[in-house]
Amino acid sequence: MQLTGRKSWTLMSLVLVAALAGCTSTSMTRAPVEDRGSAGASARVDPATLPGAENAGKPGYYTVKAGDTVMQIARDHNQNWRDIARWNNLENSNLIEVGQVLRVVPPAVASASAPAPAKPPVPVATQTTPGVAPVAPAVAVAPAPAPAPTSAPPPTAGADDVDFIWPANGTLVAGFDEVKNKGLGIGGKAGDPVLAAADGRVVYAGAGLRGYGNLIILKHNNTFLTAYAHNQSLLVKEDQNVKRGQKIAEMGSTDADRVKLHFEIRRSGKPVDPARYLPPR
Template identity: 65%
Template sequence: MLAAIAGCSSSPTRAPVEDRGQTAGAAPAPTVNQVDPRSLPGYENMGKPGYYTVQRGDTVRKIALDHGQNWRDVIRWNAHVVPDPNAIEVGQVLRVSPPPGAAPSAPVVAAAPAPAPSVSELPAAGSASPAPAPTQPRATGGEEVAFIWPASGSIIAGYDEAKNKGIDIAGKAGDPVVAAADGKVVYAGSGLRGYGQLIILKHNNTYLTAYAHNRALLVKEDQSVTKGQKIAEMGNTDADRVKLHFEVRRQGKPTDPSRYLPAR
C-alpha cells in the first residue's frame, strides 16, 4: 500500500505538508487545530469516498502510495485545488481515486500466466525453516498475480501491521533485487522518507509491490519490467544494515507479503 520521482530539490512533491505558518512581522498564525477547515481547498468533499484529508507529515508521494495510485495522477486530479503540490496543507481534501472517465498515466500490465525461473528458486542461506505455504487472498476481476521472491536471502523481519508494512530480506551489498511479477515502474527514487532508494511496481489495478533501501536503481519510471528481471542492487540506504524491504499493497493497503510468496 502508495510513485521520477528522482530526489531533486525541485521535485514537485518532495516537500511535506505545511502548517499555515507566519511571515516576518506578522501576527502569530493560528495553529493547525485553529485553522477553519472550511477555508481549505476541497473542504466540500471531506468524508466522501475517493477523497483523503491530508495529515501532518504527508507528501503527495506518500498519499499516492497509500492509496495505490501514481503520484502524477494524484497531482493531475487535484490541479484545481492544489496549484502548488509543494504546499499541500494539513486538513486539505484531495481526490485519491480517478474521476469518471479519467485514464491512468501508468497502464495496467497483465501478470504472466505462469511463473518463470528466477533468483527466488535459490535456497535461502541461513534459513532456519521454510516459509508457510501461501494463502493468497483472491483478487476480483481476474487480477490474481503469481509473485516470486524478489531476493534470495532469508527473512530477518516479518510483517507487522503496526511496525513493519512488509518483510525485510537479508543479503549483501550489490545482491540482485528482481521484480516479483510483471509490471510498470510507477516510482523510482528516494523521495519517500524511511525507504531510501525505492522502486514501486504496479502490476494491475489491485496490486503494487515496493522494493526499498537499494544502493542502485536499474529501471526508470514508466518502464515495463518482467517477472524475475533485475531491477535494483541491494543496499542500506536509509536503513541500519544491508537488506531489502519488500511490500505488497492490495488496493493501496499493506498486506503480509508471505501470504503471496511461494514456499521455499
C-alpha cells in the first residue's frame, strides 16, 4: 500500500498519498489531467506553449505527467496542495495539463537558490606629484581565500529526527513491505483511538485517496510525514496543529476488509519501515 495518486510511485502532506497496493478500490475519481498532446487530440500542443514551460528542468519545479494530480504532486514534495495551487495561480486545481510545469517550492526558497551577481572590480586611481615622475599605482591585493574543504561537512546528525510513539494499542496484523504494504497494519475495534505519533501539522484530512478510506496525513518537519488510514471518523482538520499522543481519529474499516489502522512513515517522501522508528512494545 502506498499514498500516491499515480501508480509510478508505489504515501501529501500534500499534501504522503502512488499505486495503492493491498487495498480495495472505491469509486473515487482522480482529478483530471488534460493531455492535449495524446493520440486522438485535434492538434498536438507544443510543450513550449504550456504554462511554466520556461521553468522546465529548473530546481523547485515539476513537469506534470499523465495520471498526476495536484494533491499527489504536493504530497511527493512535502507541500500542502493549496500552496501548490496558489504558487501557480491555478484557478481550478483539479485541472492540470501533461507537460505543464508547476512550482513545488515556496518562491522565497527558489529565489534564495539563485547565485548572486558578481561585483565589478573597484578602480584604483593613479596619483601624481608636480615635478615627480608618475608612480605606478600599487596593485590592490585581495585577501587570499581560505582553502576550500575537500568535502562538504556532513549535516548535523539527527537534526530532523522525530520521537515517534505508537499511534494505536492494537496488535500488529500486517508488517512493512516495500512492494505490497508501505506501512504497518494495527488491529483493533471500531472506535478505538488513533493518536498522533508526534507533534505536527495536518496537511490532509479526507477520503479522496482511493484505497485508504478516511485518511489523515501529518507533516512533522521537512523530513518526516506520517499517514493514518481506514479511520471510522476524523477528529482534526487540515492546517491544524496537533500534539504527540493527541487523539486525531477513531479506528475503522473504510476501504479495508477489517477494522484496522494502516500507519505509514515517510522520510523525504519515501516509505520507511515504521518499526525502525517506533519504540519497542
